[in-house]
Amino acid sequence: MTKQLNIGMVGYGFMARCHSHAWASVSHFFDTGYHPVLKAVAARNDSKVRRFAEQWGYESVEHDWRALIERRDIDAIDICVPNDLHAEIAIAAAQAGKMVLTEKPLARTAAEGQPMVDAVEKAGVPNLVWYNYRRVPAVTLIKQLVDEGKLGRIFHYRAKFLQDWTISPDVPQGGQGTWRVDVDAAGSGVTGDLLAHCLDSALWINGDISSLTAMTETFVKERTHADTGKKQTVGIDDAAAVLTRFSNGALGTFESTRYARGHKAAYTLEINGEKGSLAWDLHDMNRVQWFDHSTEGRLRGWTNILVTDGDHPYLGKWWVPGLVIGFEHSFTHTAADFLEGLKTGKPAAPTFRDALATNKLCDAIISSGKSGSWVNL
Amino acid sequence: MTKQLNIGMVGYGFMARCHSHAWASVSHFFDTGYHPVLKAVAARNDSKVRRFAEQWGYESVEHDWRALIERRDIDAIDICVPNDLHAEIAIAAAQAGKMVLTEKPLARTAAEGQPMVDAVEKAGVPNLVWYNYRRVPAVTLIKQLVDEGKLGRIFHYRAKFLQDWTISPDVPQGGQGTWRVDVDAAGSGVTGDLLAHCLDSALWINGDISSLTAMTETFVKERTHADTGKKQTVGIDDAAAVLTRFSNGALGTFESTRYARGHKAAYTLEINGEKGSLAWDLHDMNRVQWFDHSTEGRLRGWTNILVTDGDHPYLGKWWVPGLVIGFEHSFTHTAADFLEGLKTGKPAAPTFRDALATNKLCDAIISSGKSGSWVNL
Amino acid sequence: MTKQLNIGMVGYGFMARCHSHAWASVSHFFDTGYHPVLKAVAARNDSKVRRFAEQWGYESVEHDWRALIERRDIDAIDICVPNDLHAEIAIAAAQAGKMVLTEKPLARTAAEGQPMVDAVEKAGVPNLVWYNYRRVPAVTLIKQLVDEGKLGRIFHYRAKFLQDWTISPDVPQGGQGTWRVDVDAAGSGVTGDLLAHCLDSALWINGDISSLTAMTETFVKERTHADTGKKQTVGIDDAAAVLTRFSNGALGTFESTRYARGHKAAYTLEINGEKGSLAWDLHDMNRVQWFDHSTEGRLRGWTNILVTDGDHPYLGKWWVPGLVIGFEHSFTHTAADFLEGLKTGKPAAPTFRDALATNKLCDAIISSGKSGSWVNL
Amino acid sequence: MTKQLNIGMVGYGFMARCHSHAWASVSHFFDTGYHPVLKAVAARNDSKVRRFAEQWGYESVEHDWRALIERRDIDAIDICVPNDLHAEIAIAAAQAGKMVLTEKPLARTAAEGQPMVDAVEKAGVPNLVWYNYRRVPAVTLIKQLVDEGKLGRIFHYRAKFLQDWTISPDVPQGGQGTWRVDVDAAGSGVTGDLLAHCLDSALWINGDISSLTAMTETFVKERTHADTGKKQTVGIDDAAAVLTRFSNGALGTFESTRYARGHKAAYTLEINGEKGSLAWDLHDMNRVQWFDHSTEGRLRGWTNILVTDGDHPYLGKWWVPGLVIGFEHSFTHTAADFLEGLKTGKPAAPTFRDALATNKLCDAIISSGKSGSWVNL
Structure with missing residues (x-):
């Protein structure tokens, strides 16, 4: 019922x-x-x-x-x-x-x-x-494969989220559509807006981050504020790059910016393990790149998996092989899992508690970007 | 109202x-x-x-x-x-x-x-x-660009629709999900099912086809019929390849099959004109490949357009740049244009009459596949 | 010695x-x-x-x-x-x-x-x-894999060779560099120049072609002849598209043109078999695309093999994994195999006799392009 | 003469x-x-x-x-x-x-x-x-375009050099072919071997680096030494990731490793500027990816330039458009420019003095990898 x-x-x-x-x-x-x-x-x-x-x-x-x-x-x-x-x-x-x-x-x-x-x-x-983005089927598949041990020991985790919409100094801060440029409304710039996605996926797929150091930059120092109509100092980070160590011994590199001309919503991630590697790109969100070292030498390479089959996560509910889904489906899957969690009593993640960990990492990045020092978490 | x-x-x-x-x-x-x-x-x-x-x-x-x-x-x-x-x-x-x-x-x-x-x-x-597929934004963009004369005189039109789901002789004919393999239910095989899409787009984008010759093949000659439970001769075409001449002087090549291992719904098209070329692939449905011969020589190449911006067809109604849509959106756009046609009194295409032209081409292909001769339309 | x-x-x-x-x-x-x-x-x-x-x-x-x-x-x-x-x-x-x-x-x-x-x-x-082109390592690898039965029964062979250098009507016929546009010097146009490569590879990889039908076209009807300085009727085929049946039951489609804007030397081939598919593109000549149907469903896809390892054909003689070779190496390999043939007494192919088969196919294409009929070989 | x-x-x-x-x-x-x-x-x-x-x-x-x-x-x-x-x-x-x-x-x-x-x-x-690698034509073209101001103000420079050949702990240190794993012979690990290439290109294309911080790691702590036959502590860096600030205000991120499964000689670089972006990948060494923001909105995208034309650097000396060259040609070009420098008296770069700057950066990376602090240069 x-x-x-x-x-x-x-x-x-x-x-x-x-x-x-x-x-x-x-x-x-x-x-x-x-x-x-x-x-x-x-x-x-x-x-x-x-x-x-x-x-x-x-x-x-x-x-x-x-x-x-x-x-x-x-x-x-x-x-x-x-x-x-x-x-x-x-x-x-x-x-x-x-x-x-x-x-x-x-x-x-x-x-x-x-x-x-x-x-x-x-x-x-x-x-x-x-x-x-956890519930883009390709990302969910990566999580599945890592959990199954397909990669073996993990050496590297690499993620970027690149955009280019604030390059013009005429973009205001504050207001409808641009509140993300206003530090009071947003809390931080690309760190909380874009890197937060990368960090959430990383924690989910590769576990805790134990320490990090970061470089942050604000390329455009002053912008007109939509509320006051006046030029005001920009308080957000326009770009952030981070080096991390994971608890499992892997190294991580993270970067996000709104100044990478030609990239609209270019969230990419790659994981390199002893036995194989996996990669994903939001611009080609229905594909996983998979390198399987156990393949015969002559035939080894990166396999481009079009994640549209019934045995791929969530895809059994959609169309037929070869027919892709879009950005909004990641929200539909989130809603489905939330509802499923209500039924089973096993809450869908990330809960508020889970997501707090990402906020802590964001705080550490902003702090390290100012101090230039490594931060332990 | x-x-x-x-x-x-x-x-x-x-x-x-x-x-x-x-x-x-x-x-x-x-x-x-x-x-x-x-x-x-x-x-x-x-x-x-x-x-x-x-x-x-x-x-x-x-x-x-x-x-x-x-x-x-x-x-x-x-x-x-x-x-x-x-x-x-x-x-x-x-x-x-x-x-x-x-x-x-x-x-x-x-x-x-x-x-x-x-x-x-x-x-x-x-x-x-x-x-x-006319209303996949990337395809609509191609139509727009061709109509604007961006390609100049057209020399070549090339389309394929490749699948691989009937390679196993165990796939039945008739019944739920497999009626497309039954000639009585479907009328033809890949010609009416897959090539019809390619032909509809071609007529829309590049105009009338004046003549054609075709090769058709049924690789698996007998399959169990879901209705009778008995092995029966397969009446459909498993594969079809077609050479055409368009009224505008362009040459066309068309192919479809359900025996191209590794291709799920691989509808691809490419148009070569005097001034440029355009190409599209359903597996990467949010992208148009565009070659502009007017670009400075050193910088010429195929531009990979991610069709997700507000100035791309239909996209102003969806998300923000970089965020892709999926297969089903092509139906939403069709519904939208149908409704818009009710409002404006300018009917959305293809009407029954428009689509009859595609049926005529399909008939010619099946006929030429048997006779080996060119058919004038 | x-x-x-x-x-x-x-x-x-x-x-x-x-x-x-x-x-x-x-x-x-x-x-x-x-x-x-x-x-x-x-x-x-x-x-x-x-x-x-x-x-x-x-x-x-x-x-x-x-x-x-x-x-x-x-x-x-x-x-x-x-x-x-x-x-x-x-x-x-x-x-x-x-x-x-x-x-x-x-x-x-x-x-x-x-x-x-x-x-x-x-x-x-x-x-x-x-x-x-037989001796581009990627093509040689494809031959190896087909011979090993990696594809099983072959259904489709598909090849194209696209260029765009004669679109301008100002390109002359005859003379240094442009004798390929002069039917007297060249014998035919794209058929003998470009399709011949595709046909040679096809015969080598997939065996005999038993019948074919072709469409040919000369887009620019008159060009200045370098010898006479006068406008003369162009006798070559500017474009050719061919449907073939192979002796092994596979269907073939072939196309070549010098009017495909944006393609410089775009020789591409693809073979679809029961168990897998293989594809190659001269513009990315050090790569083979390989689809292995025996892979676990979730992980199936096209594997992009970078053909630069010591266990790839000819590559043990060159650099180290990841470092590519170029166009001219295909000639070096041909010379090496010719010399090896002298040593072993087992002549390197294609000999004159082998290559005569390609000329016969070219003749059939030119003939069918005129008659519109299928030609048996 | x-x-x-x-x-x-x-x-x-x-x-x-x-x-x-x-x-x-x-x-x-x-x-x-x-x-x-x-x-x-x-x-x-x-x-x-x-x-x-x-x-x-x-x-x-x-x-x-x-x-x-x-x-x-x-x-x-x-x-x-x-x-x-x-x-x-x-x-x-x-x-x-x-x-x-x-x-x-x-x-x-x-x-x-x-x-x-x-x-x-x-x-x-x-x-x-x-x-x-400066003289891979695609890289030289990038230098040309940056020097011409095609990118405008530079915001980001990003380079990686990924390999996977030392993942096995059975790879020895020292000896023929593996002296690069021996710190006494090599001086450092991936920093001097791989990152040095990235840094040399970066200095050439984007100018001086003013400060950096680095993370280095040795994943396999002991390896048999080829000279002694005994297990010895590994002294090299297996992986290094670096954040930099360039004198022109751009941010840089650099990474190299020999533990990135699936990458053989994956040197990639990307530069993002106000007006456009450029990217390159050694595995596809004859291509430049170019994003031109000045293009009309609907047609903007990354253009894949196949660097094989006569107006591309060095290419006028090789084959014809579409036909690629290989890894070794970068050495031929270096030799050519060295000889040209003898003729003109304008020495080809990098001279010993130029290359010393790269060694200084490598030293700073190794030092920062130990201290965790930013180093000014």
Whole structure:
């Protein structure tokens, strides 16, 4: 018997669209025992929130997230607003006994995230941070293969997330679409926005990071702030590069930037082990590159696996071999696993606690970028 | 003011899922003035049709497509059943004054398709054949660029659609999922199933084909029929290769097969013109390869365009640069354009009449494959 | 004990450079028991032939190939002049008891080539046609793998050779560098020049072709002739596309053109068998693409083999893994195998007789291109 | 009038083959006014040096490099022996008034390299270190484009050199072919062997590095030494990753390892600037990836330039468009430029002094890898 799960969405921006699509379509493909209902969406701007509700079929609107949390007919609060608002909303939602999901990162800093973890754990409510790239089937397949020992001892983990959208000094800081350039709203720049994805995957696939050193840079020092209309010092990191040591002895290199011309959302990762290697690129998100050292010498090479078959993670629910899926499916899979977790009682990861670890790494990167020293974790 | 459009689906298989997803999600992304409603689905098998209706949220079920057509609350009939049933359903639907959409090909043969064209034109009802690959944004971009004259005079058009799923002689003919191997249900093999896609795109992008010669082959001569349980002669073409001349003077080469090991849904096309070339591969469906001869000599090469930006066809409705879409989006775009056509009165292509041209080419290929002679069209 | 082999070169153009390099460097890498010596080069133009001799270290020059053939100190005649001169020179050289090697194709037509075969066989002299692409290590590896049965039954053989250098109508016919556009000098256009390579590889790898049908086209109908300075009808085929049936039951598709913008020397081939597939591209000549169907389902894909290891054909003689070789090495390998053949008495292929088969196919293509009919071979 | 340049080679290993091939073939392709003659080769092992001399056509052999240096008929000494011998030989050769070329790196450390620089400068003899990758045409093209300002302000420089040949703990240290694993012979591990190439290119293309921090690791702590037959502590760095700041404000990331399974000689580099980006991969050494931001939005992407045309660096001397060259050609180009430098009096780079800068960076990396601190240069 399928249960209804009433979603209360906070926000109507890009991420709210991604999450709404996931909630709206997950039952068409995954049989989790839960049927999400787009019950209500909250935002201050009346015309925008109404337009969003109409487009997505939300049954009602609220103009304050507090009102949403107070509603008895809402089961889960989904937070899709800038990072500086995550903590307050999540803590209030947990205290009201709601399930809480938030777009990543958990918070601007670990200090800000810790009370969020405390709140959901005290309330005993299901909770999740939408680090969606774990659930790109190719990435999930990599996790599977590493866990099966296909790579043997790991020597290297390498990840980058490259973009190029802030090269122009005319991009403002703050405001709709550009709050990610404003340190007050975002907490950090590429570290919390892009590297956080790389770090979440790395912790999941390759385990703990024990120490790191980082170089950070702000290429454009001043930008007009959307709120004040004035040139203000830019507080975020435009680029960050990190050297790490994992607890399993592997070396890690991480980099992210918004100044890599020609790269739009170029999240790439590669893992080198004794027996083989695996690599992935978000721009070709349905492919895994796999090098199997056990193959006969003459035939060894990188195998380009098109991850579209029924025996690949999540793919049995979609189309037929050769037909690819897109970015948004990673959210649908996250929703499916969250619902599955409700059914089984085994919560989908990353929980708030899991995601706090990523925030701690981000803090260490920002700190090391200033001090030039290695940081132990 | 958004109008409701009530959809009556015939069938619950793979294509019915694709179309249902398109109807269910199109309004979340495209503002066409129409909001499709999954009103009813028809199929004989009670438990299967009920399960499909529940999964997709169809409001009601029917057990006979005739009952569906008789319903006053249905605006459009969408046909997602084997090819041998297209004509009867479509003609009846048109006669009942319904809009009619059918999965491709229009019919098993042009002779079977002609009365379908006549019926929809006599009834004056909107009609469409779901040749979805036209609306993969990369393919649409290619059409745009060719129309703008970016290639100049066209010398070559080259397309292939390669699969490998029928290599095993144990694959049956007939039955759920394998009716495409049964000539009675399908009309032809790879020609109507795969080449038809290549031909539809070619006619759209490069204009009429004036003559052709073909080689066809059936590698596995006998297969067990799912209906009879007996070995029967295979009537379909397992592979087809075609040489064509286009009316614009270009040469064409086309090939399709289900015996190309390693290729799942490898629809590729390439066009070579005086000033440049364009190429596309369904396995990397969000990319266009573009060679611009006007570039400075040292810097000339094939440019790999990741078709994910707001100025690319359809992409302004989806995510942000670098984030790819999937196979099913081509159906969503088809639905969007169909609805847009209702609004503007300029019907979306390919209409039944447009798609009849593809059936005529398929007939010529099957015929030439037998005779060994060139066929003029 | 290494024996000296005195080479007499006829010609000083592009191919003479390729062959000279092969003769000059083969002993540095291959231990065949023979050491080629660049003894003499013959050509009519005194200053050009002297300059060529100096650059390459030829010990002497001749101004007539007949003089070269008469010299007692020449062991082997290597023919690097336009196709219309191959027969006369080769026959005279054979009659003089010289070993004879000629750049491909053997002759302009099979009728012209037959007496060449007769002459070398009657004289009992070692002979070879430089179809160099057989000895690109990646292609040789493909041959090895097919012979080992790695593909099982072959269904498809697909080859293309695409160029774009004659698109401009200003390219003349006839003359240095452009004699390939002159039907009198070349015999045919892309068929003898480019398709001949594809056909030679196909016969070698996949066996006899039993029948074919072809489409040929001359896009630019008139070009200035370098000899007369006048516009003359172009007699060559600018493009050719061919459908074939192989004796082993496989289907073949072949295409070549000089009107495929963006392709410089794009010889590509692909073979699909029951158990796997293999593909190659001259632009990435050190790579083989290999699909192994026996791999576990999740990990199946196209493996990109970088053919640079010691266990790859010829590579043990070159550098270390990962370091690629170039186009000219295919000639060095041909020279090495020719010399090895002298030592073992097992002649390197393709001999004149082997290469005559390719000329017969070219004749059939030109003929079918005119008649539109299938030709049995 | 062409002058003869008599080469005295020291060593007969892998690098001696590369250099010998360059000297032997350079005049066939490049008209520099100098004709190198393989005059003599020196090595202790009599049978091996004789065999090498015979294979390559060296006119005579010596069993001591000192004897070679003393010969009046030798113009240039070319050093192809392990790093620990470079300094003594080079200094003696310079003092004897010979031109001196040495395989890279200049020396094991900057301290060892400084007197080499002093010696050649005091003697006023032409000198060069064979950092061959500068003269892969694709890399040279990148340098050209950066110098022309095609990228604008540079934000990022990224290079890696990945191999996998020492993963097995059974690989010994010391001895023929494995002296690179012995810190006494090599000076360092991947830093001097692989990163040195990356650094040389970076300094050339992007200018000075002002500071860096590094992480180094030795994965296999003990290996049998070829000289003693005993397990000994490994003194080299198996892997190194480096963060740098360039004087022009760009950030750099560098990495090299011999533990990246699946990578044979994977030297890759990428540069991101305000107006565009450039990238290169040694495994596909004839290609440059180029992103031009000035292109119309819809058509922007990474252009894959096949560097084989006459207007590409060095390529006018080789074959025709589309036909690739190999690894060894980078040495031929180095020889050509060295000879050209003799003619023009403008020495080819990198001279000993240029290469000393790379040694200083390597020292800083090894030092930072131990201290964990940033090093200013």
